[in-house]
Amino acid sequence: xxxxxxxxxxxxxxxxxxxxxxxxxxxxxxxxxxxxxxxxxxxxxxxxxxxxxxxxxxxxxxxxxxxxxxxxxxxxxxxxxxxxxxxxxxxxxxxxxxxxxxxxxxxxxxxxxxxxxxxxxxxxxxxxxxxxxxxxxxxxxxxxxxxxxxxxxxxxxxxxxxxxxxxx
Numbered sequence: 001x002x003x004x005x006x007x008x009x010x011x012x013x014x015x016x017x018x019x020x021x022x023x024x025x026x027x028x029x030x031x032x033x034x035x036x037x038x039x040x041x042x043x044x045x046x047x048x049x050x051x052x053x054x055x056x057x058x059x060x061x062x063x064x065x066x067x068x069x070x071x072x073x074x075x076x077x078x079x080x081x082x083x084x085x086x087x088x089x090x091x092x093x094x095x096x097x098x099x100x101x102x103x104x105x106x107x108x109x110x111x112x113x114x115x116x117x118x119x120x121x122x123x124x125x126x127x128x129x130x131x132x133x134x135x136x137x138x139x140x141x142x143x144x145x146x147x148x149x150x151x152x153x154x155x156x157x158x159x160x161x162x163x164x165x166x167x168x
Contacts, residue, residue, distance in 0.1 A: 001107050003092070006053070008034045014051035014076075016041055016067060021058030021081050029055070031096060043067065049074045053089075057081035084108045093118035098130030132166055 015025055015036035029036050036055070039047050041063050048054060054071045056064050056078065068086040071078040080086035092105035093114035102125060104117045136157060143153045161167060 001105065003103065003105070005101070008032075011052035012037060012050060014039050014043075014048065014054045015057075016043060016054065017057035017059055017081075019058040025055045025057040025081060028091065041067070043070075045070065045074060048076055051076055054078045055081070056086075095121045095125055097125055097127060098133060100125070100129050100133050129166075132161075132164070135164075136160060 013029060013034050013036045015022070015029065016039040017025065018041070026036070026038075037051060039051075039054075041059055048067070048071050054067070054076050056067050058081070059067070061083065064080045064083060065086060068078045068080050072088070077088040078086065079089055079091060084090065087108075090105070090108050092103035093111075094104070095102040095118055102121050104114045104121070106114050139160060140153055140157065143156055148156070
């Protein structure tokens with residue numbers, strides 16, 4: 001597994017599906033600030049080639065497998081909800097507090113554990129963490145403007161979190 005954070009600013013994300021699975025994926029993408037192109041389940045090469053990532057949810061396995069094969073053939077990364085064998089990547093469980101994003105993954109082996117840990121993190125990292133992140137961002141800009149090297153900035157960040165008692 002290689003955890004990455006995907007910036008959709010220069011890439012198009014596609015979504016195809018039906019029902020609750022489709023609605024969940026659309027909500028997840030929306031929460032991440034992504035407005036996907038919604039494709040028809042019968043989408044062909046032209047439609048799929050226009051996207052960089054393709055999410056498939058709520059389709060029966062035959063239609064989902066066809067879309068996954070076509071996407072892979074075109075070099076498009078694909079995620080078919082709850083079918084790891086058809087996925088090039090998976091989406092971790094996450095807690096979002098503004099720009100702070102905490103993620104949990106079991107590599108798809110135990111989704112229930114990911115959910116349990118996500119729920120635990122949600123109780124410990126409330127909405128105040130966006131304010132904390134903003135505070136640290138301003139401080140970091142100041143430290144960098146002073147010419148402090150990254151290891152010193154990192155140490156000052158740890159010290160500030162400790163001084164403020166944010167992890168107590």
